[in-house]
Amino acid sequence: MRPGSVAALALLVGWLALAALATHSPPPEAPAAPQTPGAGPRRDAAPPSSAALVALRDGRPIDLNAATLADLELLPGVGPKLAARIVEARAARGGAFGSIADLQAVSGIGPAKLERLSVAACVGATCAAAQRSSASTTESVLTK
Numbered sequence: 001m002r003p004g005s006v007a008a009l010a011l012l013v014g015w016l017a018l019a020a021l022a023t024h025s026p027p028p029e030a031p032a033a034p035q036t037p038g039a040g041p042r043r044d045a046a047p048p049s050s051a052a053l054v055a056l057r058d059g060r061p062i063d064l065n066a067a068t069l070a071d072l073e074l075l076p077g078v079g080p081k082l083a084a085r086i087v088e089a090r091a092a093r094g095g096a097f098g099s100i101a102d103l104q105a106v107s108g109i110g111p112a113k114l115e116r117l118s119v120a121a122c123v124g125a126t127c128a129a130a131q132r133s134s135a136s137t138t139e140s141v142l143t144k
Contacts, residue, residue, distance in 0.1 A: 045069070045070060046068065046069075046070055047070055048068070048070040048071050048073070048074055049067075049068055049070070049071050051066070051071075052067060052068075052070075052071035052074055053074075056074060056120075061119070061120055061121050061122035061126075061127065062074065062075065062120060062121050062122070063121075063122055063123065063124075063127040064086070064090070064097050064100070064103070064121050064122070064123050065090065065095070065096045065097055065123055065124060067121075069083050069084065069087055070083075072086050072087070075117055075120050075121055076116045076117065076119075076120055077113050077116055077117070078117070081108075082106070082108050082109070085106050085107055085108060086103065086106055086109075089102075089103075089105060089106045096123075096124070097123045097124075098123065098124070099123055099124075099126075100114065100117065100118045100121060100122070100123055100126070101114070102123075103117060
């Protein structure tokens with residue numbers, strides 16, 4: 001084969017590929033699924049509170065009685081649906097949990113998940129104790 005014929009052949013193959021692509025129709029787009037509450041990312045949802053973000057940054061637990069829906073989603077193993085069930089259970093109890101163990105009444109929280117949550121969440125007096133403990137630890141580190 002001569003060099004000129006190789007270039008002509010490459011040009012011909014390129015034109016045939018472009019022609020094939022031009023006649024090919026794109027796949028039909030799937031219809032958008034209706035957005036149901038608690039399913040997938042919510043663009044209109046409020047962001048987590050600064051108090052929850054600061055608590056996590058400082059290694060302190062999040063207060064379940066003060067946590068918003070978005071705050072609860074920061075907890076390990078808690079997604080939008082479980083966070084909504086926690087908020088509903090809190091409201092059913094008059095707006096406050098008495099202890100972390102009260103979470104066992106929420107559908108989807110068993111002993112293993114409760115143990116994981118007890119590290120990252122607190123209720124009432126246990127939150128105040130965790131904050132004091134964190135503050136004293138910070139002070140002792142800074143004064144040394």
